[in-house]
């Protein structure tokens with residue numbers, strides 16, 4: 596797999612509990628896990644075998660995290676397809692690369708095949724200038740229908756407006772999830788997760804206030820706030836010699852310092 600340069604085995608440290616919010620997605624994945632882990636019985640019973648999901652949305656809102664935790668939940672390896680590396684300069688090279696990547700994924704099954712930024716491969720489909728994209732697209736659709744049941748696809752995209760509509764119609768992926776900016780409840784969960792990860796006590800912190808003050812911040816911004824605040828409290832601890840932890844003030848100052856992604860868009 597490594598030698599092919601097309602696929603990479605991604606190490607996973609996170610589990611579903613590390614995702615703040617996205618409750619519908621998490622419930623959906625738990626259901627699919629039960630089916631995926633009992634494929635034979637599911638088929639016998641008449642339950643459709645899972646094909647995969649498409650996760651679409653803003654950067655830094657947890658799409659990659661969800662791809663990783665899907666593999667952790669299903670207890671199978673995660674292979675990431677580098678879409679950019681599919682394209683070659685010789686005639687037929689791109690199609691050959693695609694075929695090779697898909698074959699390798701099947702050989703490694705059961706696995707999750709994560710296709711990150713899938714729009715990079717298929718955005719030109721249908722246009723005269725991108726015959727290669729159109730051929731790759733046809734190849735991929737055929738594979739999706741015929742593939743080994745033990746390859747679960749997680750496709751992630753920031754922008755689906757450039758993807759061919761027939762790709763998104765019902766029956767291709769099992770589900771298409773829009774991953775939006777976290778709401779207030781989700782922001783609180785995300786802050787909580789990242790503070791707990793850094794072993795910080797939450798007892799003296801008003802996380803409701805921080806969540807209300809961070810409208811427009813994505814998960815990555817919220818993580819950056821926690822990192823900044825924790826570092827500040829560490830410096831204080833070292834300088835003062837006191838055993839302090841992160842405070843409300845550390846977090847509020849970090850909110851002021853870290854710009855939200857919405858401000859940069």
Ligand code: ATP
Nearest residue numbers: 613614615654655656657658659660785814815818
């Ligand atoms: P991109 O489109 O830029 O790849 P993405 O949607 O895949 O973005 P991630 O890479 O999953 O975003 O998020 C970046 C980091 O932000 C994650 O590793 C995680 O630490 C944090 N993060 C984002 N969303 C969440 C969330 N819902 N819960 C907890 N942490 C989050």
